Amino acid sequence: MTNCPICNGKVEYNTELTTYTYKSHETQVSQSGEYCLECKEAFLSPKDLKSTRLEIANFKREIDHFLTTDELKRIRKKLHINQQEAASIFGGGIRAFHKYETVEVTQSKPLDILFRLIDSNKISFEDIKNILPQLVKTTFSKI
Numbered sequence: 001m002t003n004c005p006i007c008n009g010k011v012e013y014n015t016e017l018t019t020y021t022y023k024s025h026e027t028q029v030s031q032s033g034e035y036c037l038e039c040k041e042a043f044l045s046p047k048d049l050k051s052t053r054l055e056i057a058n059f060k061r062e063i064d065h066f067l068t069t070d071e072l073k074r075i076r077k078k079l080h081i082n083q084q085e086a087a088s089i090f091g092g093g094i095r096a097f098h099k100y101e102t103v104e105v106t107q108s109k110p111l112d113i114l115f116r117l118i119d120s121n122k123i124s125f126e127d128i129k130n131i132l133p134q135l136v137k138t139t140f141s142k143i
């Protein structure tokens with residue numbers, strides 16, 4: 001794109017600090033994209049949007065009181081289980097934790113609460129393993 005489809009002004013590829021608003025909370029993200037030098041309109045490709053997707057999704061999670069991707073991953077690693085093992089214990093399908101940790105999907109509120117309780121040592125991982133069906137226990141006997 002060389003000219004703005006709105007005002008015919010010159011368009012340049014740039015990275016601009018953009019204010020993002022969610023539920024009346026604001027954050028600033030460095031958003032790359034094509035910007036019109038005249039009317040300041042932004043033209044963002046799917047690739048441009050993808051570059052800020054994780055940052056924006058985690059900002060929304062914080063406002064909605066959900067664990068961020070990094071917090072979720074940290075707690076899972078603390079339990080010494082991989083994403084597949086976590087999914088077989090906590091449900092959600094084989095790719096569930098991959099999705100939660102890459103913001104394709106936000107984890108359910110009950111899972112979020114459970115992970116917070118485990119993280120603050122209010123519930124032990126041993127307690128959870130003890131109530132798992134025998135089939136899951138056998139499959140992941142090394143956990």
Ligand SMILES: [Zn+2]
Pocket residue numbers: 004005006007008009036037038039040041
């Ligand atoms: Zn323009």
